[in-house]
Amino acid sequence: MFRTSLRNLTAHKLRLALTCLTIVFGVAFVSGVLIFGDSASKAMTDAAKHDYDNVSVSVRTTDAARDDGQLPPLTDGFLAEVRGLPGGAAARGDVSGFTAVVDKKNDLVGPAYTAAGANFSPGPDGTDPEYAFTAGRGPASAGEVAIDAATAEKAGFRVGDRVKVVGDGPVMEKTLSGVFTTDSAKLRTGGTLTLFDTATAQGLFTRPGSFDEITAKAAPGTSDAALLAGIKPLAPGGTKTVTGATLAADDQRAIKSATSSMSTGLLVFAVIALFVGAFVIANTFTMLVAQRTRETALLRAIGATRRQVVRSVRFEALLLGLAGSAAGIAAGAGLALGLKALLAAGDNGLPDGPLVVTAGTVVWSLAVGVGVTVVAAWLPARRAAKVAPVAALRADLPQSAASLVRRNVAGAVVTAAGVALMVLVGQSGTPMETKLLGIVFGAVVALAGIVVLTPLIAGPVIRGLGAVFGKVFGVEGRLAKENALRNPRRTASTAAALMIGLVLVTAMSVFGSSLKGLLDSVALKGITADYTVSSVSHRPLDPGIAATVAGLPDVAASSPSRPATLTVAGKDRDAKALDGEQGFKVLHADFLAGGPEGLRNGLVVSERAAKDNGWKAGDRVPVEFADGKTADLVVGGVYEDSDLLGDYLVSTQTLAPHVQRSGDEMVLVAAVPGKEKQLRSELKAALGDNPALQIQTKDDLRKEFGGAIDQMLTILYGLLGMAIAIAVVGIVNTLAMSVFERTRELGMLRAVGLDRRRMRRMIRLESVAISVFGAGLGIVLGLAAGAFGIMSARGEAAGLEVVVPWDRVGIFLGLAVLVGILAAWWPARRAAKLDVLDALHAE
Template identity: 45%
Template structure:
């Protein structure tokens, strides 16, 4: 039987080709993902290990966070710095060969044309310690020794074209600094290796920029010969003040490696999820192929039964065929996956540290198992059907229509699953329960897949008036689509799955973008919002500088600080009470800004309701920065939004409690309003700083919408593999259907149906199936987008479902186009059949 199976595979190579390609693409997605993430993770881990090579023990504050590392909407962390006296004490330890004070923070560098180097997220600054810092070997020039001097990493110098002696414009917290490039160094810093930049200042300058005079972010110790890291750590811990901690270099390298592994695991999980979708779609292609092959070989399989083959042997024969197909596809997919990983690594270029391609044994095993198991799983039902063919069927027709009982059972299961899934989505939407909506979405999609044969007949009946316009070709196309509803359903379901996910993402993204636009329009009245490129906070001097600029009429910082309010952590916002009403759209439900200067605050309505506050209530605030407690009176309650909420109080009240005044955003109005003149005025006042963004409310929302659009584009690309496999399924079904109907097509040609109409018949059949799948996918996608939207509404009150009719129309046109393109080869083949040979075919 195995030899029989092998001969069948070799005899049907052309018919199995699309199945091989479908499995190959899915396996390549899986293996490419695993190889790429393993390679990137290994490269970052090795780079990270190198960066800790000269660190035996590192001392840092327990809340250590570099300036500029706080998340958007969060108050910048009030840091505990390490002072010079601790550095001196650690330097006297018997186990320490060297001790270095380290500083770091956000540093934006301008290219020669004025643009920002990199994306702003990995542009860092630090200190060069002394005249020779072993962390940063100099390859050109000398160490920075004056406030106006810097050294740059060699990779940034190569990218920007700067040379020794050039003046470089940079920014740390708003104001532009002009520094002379005096040195070029190499570094093992993983962020630099991944496309970031590192600028080094002399220690006093770095302390002024990133900490305080005489203070450090971190102290790094190198163990003396004969002293272990653990022993040195024990010596260090005896001297540490409260609020600081010591860790060995090995621990820090392992911690960094774990973080990298977690990040690559997350990336791998996301990519593998899309690979699973592609393979799931591939299952329909494989199952359809083997179902048609079994149907076309009814007589052959019946004869095997007649000469003594058992049901189990017939089943094993079909599964053996699928094993061979899966093995070939898995092997080819694994090879293609390695090429894909190499291509992705090449596209990342300098954004990923150098390193070898990593092909782990688990990747090989995953590729083989996925390819073989998916193929055999998809072929199992056709194999069972093949085993049930009675010997007497050897004398019957080639094609056996599905039994009425089988369709009734399938329809009952499909209806039950769909009803359950819809109920779960509705329940989850009502209770804002993401798990219920997620489970309901999966169950509903499964129910639709099972129900597709039942839905195909009424759908094709609706298409009949349009198909009639094409005469006999249209009539024949409709009859072909309903002749075997299971086949039509499996072909349409593959396309439906991809379009369901794409439609859901599109509707949710469009609704989010519309909601964000409305939020900005309703919340922001200012002409411009000023912020740093990576959400690093601006220096408090920037707001004062803008207020003194001629042509600027109103300025208010949005100054954040952490507090404790009645046992709850609360991020509060300091504003200018005299100008904030002209810059923000504050709609008060009770009270006002009056007397806020006199120990008052205002709060959004949701917070006030949660805490039970009313105008006139006194609220105790404990500032985390200095632990001082102050009692303030609620002067007003305003309508909050996702862009504007929480407690607001005057900067005059807040500033005395802040050690370091920094502003995530500054709101500005000008005499000229929104115009190029006013933009130029502000940018000039800021020194044409490449790291500072001057944006209108529309540009603020555009930034957010671009991120949503970018994410959506990535999702489209990842789901594109599933759509490609679905298209292969349409091609495969049509091609095998043409082969199956060779005699019928020959008879049609013999009675006068010309080649053009034969091609038209196959094309119309393909378009009808594709549009059927698209209609189901778009309809189901809209329903699931509604369910997801109800979850978002619970967190984002301004969210409202928006139907992107133009995009959905494009999806429909693309589905029809897919149908036309998928039919090109099968239609051409059908039209070129030899009439006499086709009539004689069995």
């Protein structure tokens, strides 16, 4: 029987090649993700391994203190104390923040979010061990900077040139004192790094005389633990003191966690691709078993048992799975290299490192590829074994009407259970995260039920399409319909693979369009300003920008939007600070009680916050600020819930005494009527033509947010592209095997007058019918799932409504027709080339 299996594989090489390609695609996705994740983890951990070789103890400002707008308490005085401790060999203070380099065309060098600035901290010999200079020296005064070698080369700067650098405030023009290389983590994955002298860096990023971090190196004979014990009692509040070894271990854990999370997210899409591939594999083996019924009958007649028949089919699946998995692992290595190159092209490359292919990756990839193939072939194998030798001498395997009834009943029950679960969870009062998980699980169950029901659904849908095809294309259209209806299970299984991909793509499109609709409504209704000023890196702005903007002649009103944290009733709450009543001249709020004037010396809250706390306008409530001080504020107004405004608003004047380091999310500006164009020019001039700042209208904001959503959808479409490609391969495979199966019938059609052109058209129409059925069903289910998800999330976002992207739906249907035409190209060409006499004599 094993020899028979091997001969079957070699005899049907062409038929199994496409199925093998399906396995290659799925395993390549899985192995590629695992190889990329392992390679990224090793490259990053190896690069970070020596980050703290010269650090015995580190004292850093805590995350909470930084988030609350408090300045770092690490001063020059504390650094002097650390340097004076016995057992310490050296100590240094570091500060860092956002700084970007501007090229000669007034564009930022590299992405803004990877740009950084830091201080040059020379020792007694005038050098800083963190940086190796290839030209010039470190900055020695406020008028000098040094930049990394890659940035200097990219922008064409040489030592002595005047260089523009920008941060969160005005443009600065400095003299380039030197060019350096470094192993600093700030440049590990691309980006730019600008060095200032320490006093200048402190003025830009913290305050004069203070640092973000102070590190110390133990002298020979002193342990890191001993130095830690000496420094820790001296460290000021709001700081965290740990050894360099602890920081290194924390970084290693963070890297592994980040790469593991990334791999897990990508593996979800790989699982989807494999699930789709299982349909194609099962369909292939079902058709092969049906085409070999006489062969199976002969084997049974000469003594082969049912168990041997099942083992024979499984053995074929095993060999096919091994071959496809091995090729998939090789392709996965190529995919991982491609991902690394893609990131490097976008200035987000990984540190240099080898491609890591672990034994675990190989074992898992083989197990997944072989396992999916063998499991997918299990049911066809059982069907083959159940046919009696005499009955198997018939041309086709008999279909049990009872089994189809049981299948339809089971599919209806599973679908109903999934829908019921979605409705119950969607209407429950559970937290959004739990609700989302429940809805997704219910949707998966419902989708499984729909997959089981596809043969039942296929009949009426294909008949409807066939009626159209018959009227438009005549005989070829009617024959295409009959061919597609000949085996509803086969048609349904082929279409289901495409359906699953379209369900996910359409549902995500509904989510994206609805989110864009929400952002549109927020931007149009909530923002009444003519312009907003913000950072291209989405970092906080220097408060001086708001003051500069407010003084321009054609500004009618302006206000910063400044994030803050307030403690109310023992709980930390996110809040915004606006410039008193000016804030409500550039932002819209529908007041239910009180009004804009309530923000002068009080607190203005949303209806939700008022209800949660039991407040009403005029109440006096205790509020604790980030510096720990408490004040009784009057609730000066209550407004309708707004995602743009949030739940708590205070004035910048009320917040200022409690925040040492403030930054604005944006500055909103309203122009004097009729002076809108002039104001834009004034803003650009006042901000120094700074490429790190963006001046945007409401339409610009809409386009930016919409573009970000479209970019996210494009990435998701790309990740689902593998599943859709596998589905297309499945259609090609089904049609090709169907052509072989119907060789004699096709020869008869040619004999009675169907020419080659019409033969090709018939096969193409059959393919289009299958593609449109799968895509149409997927789109309908995707629209329903997306709409249900949005309706369930309405309570979390005011103004969220279902928006159907009809343009994308039309594109998906058009692509389905194109897929059908392309998938039919090779099978149709093969059918048209059949010799009439040879086809009529085919067995």
